[in-house]
Amino acid sequence: AQSVTQPDIHITVSEGASLELRCNYSYGATPYLFWYVQSPGQGLQLLLKYFSGDTLVQGIKGFEAEFKRSQSSFNLRKPSVHWSDAAEYFCAWNSGNTPLVFGKGTRLSVIA
Amino acid sequence: SAVISQKPSRDICQRGTSLTIQCQVDSQVTMMFWYRQQPGQSLTLIATANQGSEATYESGFVIDKFPISRPNLTFSTLTVSNMSPEDSSIYLCSARGGQGHNEQFFGPGTRLTVL
Numbered sequence: 001a002q003s004v005t006q007p008d009i010h011i012t013v014s015e016g017a018s019l020e021l022r023c024n025y026s027y028g029a030t031p032y033l034f035w036y037v038q039s040p041g042q043g044l045q046l047l048l049k050y051f052s053g054d055t056l057v058q059g060i061k062g063f064e065a066e067f068k069r070s071q072s073s074f075n076l077r078k079p080s081v082h083w084s085d086a087a088e089y090f091c092a093w094n095s096g097n098t099p100l101v102f103g104k105g106t107r108l109s110v111i112a
Numbered sequence: 113s114a115v116i117s118q119k120p121s122r123d124i125c126q127r128g129t130s131l132t133i134q135c136q137v138d139s140q141v142t143m144m145f146w147y148r149q150q151p152g153q154s155l156t157l158i159a160t161a162n163q164g165s166e167a168t169y170e171s172g173f174v175i176d177k178f179p180i181s182r183p184n185l186t187f188s189t190l191t192v193s194n195m196s197p198e199d200s201s202i203y204l205c206s207a208r209g210g211q212g213h214n215e216q217f218f219g220p221g222t223r224l225t226v227l
Contacts, residue, residue, distance in 0.1 A: 034216075043204075043218055043219065043220045043221060044155075044204070044218040046215050046216075049215065090154060090155070094216075097143065099143070099145045099157050099160055099206070099208075099216070100145075100157075100206070100216050101157065102154045102155045102156075103154065104153075104154045105153075105154045
């Protein structure tokens with residue numbers, strides 16, 4: 001089935017450390033890929049998206065993601081994590097005019 | 113960009129009753145959707161709200177339980193019917209204009225608790 005998979009349910013990193021959240025997609029062609037963040041009690045905010053062109057995508061809040069067709073991956077990265085980055089992160093995809101389908105999410109905890 | 117508002121923001125309801133959630137977008141959008149987010153879970157698509165015609169439901173969701181209306185390009189309602197405690201979730205309205213690579217915006221959600 002066409003989907004995105006987030007293998008890590010929960011990740012804990014130290015403040016100032018680098019971060020990589022994994023996302024793998026299963027789709028015959030190149031999907032449109034997105035990363036959203038949901039802070040506790042808050043709505044969903046789009047961090048970045050990829051649909052064509054440069055495979056390294058820059059987003060808001062210092063996040064970036066790299067689309068790798070060979071690995072069917074769209075991993076989210078940040079070089080230095082801040083305590084305020086603690087949240088739930090969702091990878092999502094669609095194709096054409098279909099609605100977004102979300103992965104199960106990765107909860108990020110940041111420790112001092 | 114589109115700003116989406118939902119009413120009510122939260123509600124506590126009794127088993128067997130129904131609740132209608134309203135979603136208002138501040139601009140005309142091509143597509144509107146309804147999602148459910150159960151506690152500690154990801155978002156699951158309930159249906160695509162089609163203007164002037166019946167909504168398109170995902171597997172596991174039926175019109176009798178989740179009737180949806182979309183009378184125009186900026187407004188939609190979702191009704192949760194004959195509620196049970198298993199319906200306790202956050203219900204999110206979402207909208208997108210144009211092509212699939214465009215940003216899909218989300219409302220703040222309606223937190224529903226069924227006793």
